[in-house]
Amino acid sequence: MSWTWFHKLASPPYVYALAARLTPWFAWPAALLILGGLYAGLVLAPPDYQQGEGFRIIYVHAPTAWLSILVYVVMGVSAGIGLIWRMKVAHAVAASCAPIGASFTVAALVTGSLWGKPMWGTFWEWDPRLVSELILLFLYLGYLGLRAGFDDTQRADRASALLAVVGLVNVPIIHYSVVWWNSLHQAPSVMQLGKPKMPASMLTPLLMVLLGFTLFFVALLLVRLRAEVLQRERSASWLREALRA
Amino acid sequence: MRSAGLSAHSGPVAVAAVAVSPDTALRAPALTAARLAVSRDLTLAFRRRSQLVQPLAFFVLVTLLFPLAISPELARLRSIAAGVLWVAALLASLLALEFLFRDDAQDGTLEQYALAGQSLTWLLFAKTLAHWLLTGLPLSMMAPIAALSLGVGAAALPGILVSMVVGTVTLSLIGALASALTLGMKRSGALLALLTLPLSLPVLIYGARATELAIAGNAYLAPLELLAALAVLAVTLAPLAAAAAVRISLE
Amino acid sequence: MKDFLDMGGYAAYVWPAYAVTLIVLFLNIAWARSALARAIAGARRRLGAQERGT
Numbered sequence: 217m218s219w220t221w222f223h224k225l226a227s228p229p230y231v232y233a234l235a236a237r238l239t240p241w242f243a244w245p246a247a248l249l250i251l252g253g254l255y256a257g258l259v260l261a262p263p264d265y266q267q268g269e270g271f272r273i274i275y276v277h278a279p280t281a282w283l284s285i286l287v288y289v290v291m292g293v294s295a296g297i298g299l300i301w302r303m304k305v306a307h308a309v310a311a312s313c314a315p316i317g318a319s320f321t322v323a324a325l326v327t328g329s330l331w332g333k334p335m336w337g338t339f340w341e342w343d344p345r346l347v348s349e350l351i352l353l354f355l356y357l358g359y360l361g362l363r364a365g366f367d368d369t370q371r372a373d374r375a376s377a378l379l380a381v382v383g384l385v386n387v388p389i390i391h392y393s394v395v396w397w398n399s400l401h402q403a404p405s406v407m408q409l410g411k412p413k414m415p416a417s418m419l420t421p422l423l424m425v426l427l428g429f430t431l432f433f434v435a436l437l438l439v440r441l442r443a444e445v446l447q448r449e450r451s452a453s454w455l456r457e458a459l460r461a
Numbered sequence: 462m463r464s465a466g467l468s469a470h471s472g473p474v475a476v477a478a479v480a481v482s483p484d485t486a487l488r489a490p491a492l493t494a495a496r497l498a499v500s501r502d503l504t505l506a507f508r509r510r511s512q513l514v515q516p517l518a519f520f521v522l523v524t525l526l527f528p529l530a531i532s533p534e535l536a537r538l539r540s541i542a543a544g545v546l547w548v549a550a551l552l553a554s555l556l557a558l559e560f561l562f563r564d565d566a567q568d569g570t571l572e573q574y575a576l577a578g579q580s581l582t583w584l585l586f587a588k589t590l591a592h593w594l595l596t597g598l599p600l601s602m603m604a605p606i607a608a609l610s611l612g613v614g615a616a617a618l619p620g621i622l623v624s625m626v627v628g629t630v631t632l633s634l635i636g637a638l639a640s641a642l643t644l645g646m647k648r649s650g651a652l653l654a655l656l657t658l659p660l661s662l663p664v665l666i667y668g669a670r671a672t673e674l675a676i677a678g679n680a681y682l683a684p685l686e687l688l689a690a691l692a693v694l695a696v697t698l699a700p701l702a703a704a705a706a707v708r709i710s711l712e
Numbered sequence: 713m714k715d716f717l718d719m720g721g722y723a724a725y726v727w728p729a730y731a732v733t734l735i736v737l738f739l740n741i742a743w744a745r746s747a748l749a750r751a752i753a754g755a756r757r758r759l760g761a762q763e764r765g766t
Contacts, residue, residue, distance in 0.1 A: 250737070254730070259716070269720030276733035316740060323736040330729040334722050354659045361652045362642060374709040375642050379656065382638065382702055386660055389691075393663035396687075400670065432737065439744040443751035455755055 226303050228445045229454035235438040235445075242435035249428025257421035264418075270334045275421055277327035279429035280320045281345075284352055287317030287433060291359070292384030295377035304448050305441075307373035310380060311363065312440035316433060318356035324349050344398040348391045355383045369448060494579045495587040502591035505564070516557035516596050517603055523549035524607040535612030542611040543673035546604050546621070547628075547665055554629060555654055557596040558636040561588065566644055575711050585707065586700035589637040597629030613676050620675025624685055628668035631692045634699035635660045641706035663691055 224230050257275035264271035291313035298306030328346050329339050340346070359376050366372035414422070449455060506513060527545045528538055538545075565571040565588075574584045604625045605618040613621070639656040643649040667684040674681035719726045 258730075263720060268722065270722035270725060272719070272722075272726055273729045276729050280733060280736070315743065319736050319740055319743075323733050326732045327729040330725045330732075334725050351659050351662060354655065358652075358655045358659065361655055365643065365646050365649065365652060371709060371712065374712070375706065378702060378706055378709065379642055382660070385698075389663055389694075390659065393666045393687075397666045397670070436740055436744050439748050443744075443748040446751040446755045449755070450758070455759055459752060459756055459759065 226301075226305055228305060228449055229458060231305050231308075232442055232445050232454075232458055235442050239435055239438045242431045242438065246428050246431035246435055249424050250432060253421045253424030253428055256424065261418045261421055262415075267335065270331070273327055273331040275425050277324060277331055278422060279425045280327055281324040281349065282426055283429050283433055284317055284321040284324050284349065286430065287313050287320065288352060288355070288387065289384065290437075291317060292380045295380035296384075299374060299377045299381065304373075305445065307377060308441055308444035308448060309437065310377060311373070311444050312437050314356060314359050314363070316436050316440070318353065318360065320433075321349055321353040321356060325353065342398065342401075344391070344395045347394050347398070351390055351394070352387070355387070359383070491579060491583055494577075495583055498574075498584050498587035499591045499594075502588055503594065506560070506591070506595050512560065513595055513599070516553045517599055519556055520549050520553040520600055520603055521607060523552055524610065528611070539612040539676065542608055542613050543669045543676055545611060546608060546625075546672060547669040549607070550600055550604065550625065550629065551632065551658070551661060551665060553600055554596060554632045554636060555657060557592070558640050558653060558657070559650075560596075561592045561637060561640050562644060571644075571707060572711055575707055581704040581707060582700045585637065585641070585703045586696070589633050589700065589703075592637070593630055593633040597633045598626065601625035601629050608676075614678075616678060617672075617676045620681050621672050624668050624671040624675065624681065624688060627685065627688045627692050628664050631664045631688070631695040632661055634692075634695040635664075638699050638703045638706065641703040641710070644707065644710040664688065667691065 254275055257272055261272070263269050291310045294306045294309040294313070297303060298310060325346065328349065332341050332343070332346070333339050359379055362379055363372045363376045366375065446455070524545060527541065531537065531541070562571060565574075575581050577584070601622060605621050608618065608621050609615070636653075636657055639653055639660070642656065643653055646652070667688045671681040671684040671688060674684065717723060717727075
């Protein structure tokens, strides 16, 4: 099996050009899926028999929560790759992920709380999922804070990469302990939908937004990746050509 | 000059310096090097005994805040005692982290350790052990006394001691990793807390639960076992990660 | 239409949730694009300095 494609991905000029070319291929489908999915979820899906129209928040909460975790995993994995193989591009990917992931974690917390008020009667519940999201936000902030503490990009890359990997390993441990803690004190999470199975009219918009948000993340990542790659290139003849474009 | 810092010390300190020498003829076996690293740190720490008391004093002070802020009723205090003790312990050990690497990073000892023929992981484990003996262990012994002031019955004290001992080991190790990551940063206090606390949450959850059960007179083995599992995980992985972090900062 | 906006009484929760999400989406787009613009400007500056021999 030829690994040339992997080696190509280590080359900043290649990645820079590739990212620029690929962005529209993710951005436009993302826009269509998100807008279509949200419309379907708001208008076409029938109301839930238990939560009425309030359940429609799932079409914004589920994708933001999903993204907050997906982005952290991508961040941790690319950070690990950057550490092991000393790839600048991998570190650039990790650095690009952090602000995206943090913003979606905030969105997940806000939408989760807004969903909580009509369902449980309070804006905040020490529900294991919300608490885990909050801790995830602090993991992102810690990563960003550590990065910000270094002037030298290379040291910032490597130190924050180690933190990201440690964080990734700890996420299951932390989540398990939060679930355990929560089970001691109250009934299991109420964040369910009325029916155990979702009909297609409810499920399809959900799948649309989940996919749409994921593609959106990739498009954002590609844009930020170009910026991060540029910042890590000091000299480089390829810059002259690339910037002319 | 880097090595001037080491040669200014005597006794176990100088011997430890030789033990980690890159010169294989002089190098001591790993266990000896670790033992010497521990005794070096303990000796140096005892020369500044007053600093050792600070985290303890902070712990007691924080525990004191709660009765003043909430209520002097012992019954009420007993119901929140487990949480108070653990939060105070967490914050006190955060404060104590400053002493772990600060001096060694400044005088070049850490660099010597990294360049040594010995495994940096092993040496950092030794340093963390010494640090725990100086901070975590005294904290654990202080906790039962603080618990008494919060209306806890004497029967619960062994349980509190045991859970604190096991928990503070993990806290020291997590703290060592976070300290290693922020090595050389000025005013890293808030960042250190931001990095350490989320990783310490499982310890807080299980430790507080074990303490709570002990106070209520119930069996506390289940959370204690989970606490011990975390400690084992931390002992195996944290020094390794901390060594990687130290190398990154010395690059 | 009014029923739709009312969201079965949950309007105060559903619409802010959607609004926040859309705001986050747009902020991300703006933020990413400005980061790229700044990086390009920075790279141009560095390149210019190099070519001038500074």
